[in-house]
Amino acid sequence: MKVAKFGGSSVADANMLKKVANIIVSDPKRKFIVVSAPGKRNKEDIKVTDLFIELGNNFASGKPIEDAKTNILVRFQTMLENLKLSTELLDEIDESINQVLHNDSLKTNRLDSLKAMGEDTLAKVLSLYLQSLGYDASYVNPKEAGILVSDQPGDAQVLEESYDRLFELNDREGILVIPGFFGYTPDGALMTFPRGGSDITGSIVAAGVKAELYENFTDVDSVYCVNPNIVSNPREIKVLTYKEMRELSYAGFSVFHDEALIPAFKAKIPVCIKNTNNPNQPGTMIVSEREVDPNTPVMGIASDAGFLSIYVSKYLMNREIGFGKNLLQILVDEGISFEHAPSGIDDMSVIIRENQLPIEKEKVVIERIQNELKVDTVTIERGLAMIMLVGEKMNSTPGVASKATTAFENANVNIVMINQGSSEVSMMFGIKEKGLEPAVQSLYEIFFQNLN
Structure with a gap:
């Protein structure tokens, strides 16, 4: 049984979601799906999370919010229409935005609640699309899934009791689609992980359900040994250890948030980084231990x-x-x-x-x-x-x-x-x-x- 996480570039538009759906249903072991918010469709585009941040900042400073809200709704409207899905979800998004903006009890974590809407909405869209294709798929809110976190807006840490709660998801049938990036405190307050935290959610879910493999789908065939923006056509890395990946992530590798692998590392679950646009490539495996070649000490x-x-x-x-x-x-x-x-x-x-x-x-x-x-x-x-x-x-x-x-x-x-x-x-x-x-x-x- 596998947990598959799809990053922002993998869910940027309807065409990418179609690829994601094909990947999911091509392997019945892919039962748990974690998604990011839609990323950039091109270099000039804006990530949906950034649109929600703009909306929140404008509201906090008394600036007009209509343009930012419209951009968000149009983004999801285009996606729903291209997938031939009902646009009823747009009213739900609009209502949720208004509730968050005008709920005084959310003053301390209002921005968290807004930022989380990108992942939350995308998870709903993907589950609806899988259902439209005839598959048994369900949207699962992190609260329902049992992801409990500390009361730290924008910097939440997972609580240990989450793992036992997540394991109970194994009893559910069908494909379960879970939004990444956020969880809930024991008191029910929504909190987000640090930016890039959908990777953290994927790792937490993999550890909780005791997956055989955690697949992280992105827009590269594998991890490269150096930044390809600095060195052309760099060497691909086929196998890394958790320690190596964490060091690389901390020091500028953009594949993973540097905290992302800790839950998988503790549970000794192997991770595979794969390309949504080229899913048949083997990708890069991240494991607890590997054989070290004395001729290549630097990975x-x-x-x-x-x-x-x-x-x-x-x-x-x-x-x-x-x-x-x-x-x-x-x-x-x-x-x-x-x-x-x-x-x-x-x-x-x-x-x-x-x-x-x-x-x-x-x-x-x-x-x-x-x-x-x-x-x-x-x-x-x-x-x-x-x-x-x-x-x-x-x-x-x-x-x-x-x-x-x-x-x-x-x-x-x-x-x-x-x-x-x-x-x-x-x-x-x-x-x-x-x-x-x-x-x-x-x-x-x-x-x-x-x-x-």
């Missing part, structure tokens, strides 16, 4: 821009008990989360995503570090990028770091920071953003270009 190169570094120096820092804790506590006090914290004897760097430390807050953080920690130096460097090499047991393979530094040298890119730590799965390099593409291209050449 992927991930990269992301938008980082900064807080550099702190103080003579005899290593003798000062609690220095690192006190430095990070300042960040906690200011509501800033950090990514990495490489350190030396007398100095320490804290790597942060730039959106965590706006320019207007920079002065406060620097003054607190100077006044409270009595440091010799504190500086902030913006415009950094992180490049991560990922591979199981990579760090126990001789020569990986040497090859990497040679690649940076060949690209004439200076390394600002190296963070290897205790992980056997990843090695991270910090550089200036302008060197990102040449560095990645050089790393690809040295680790993958000569492979068969």
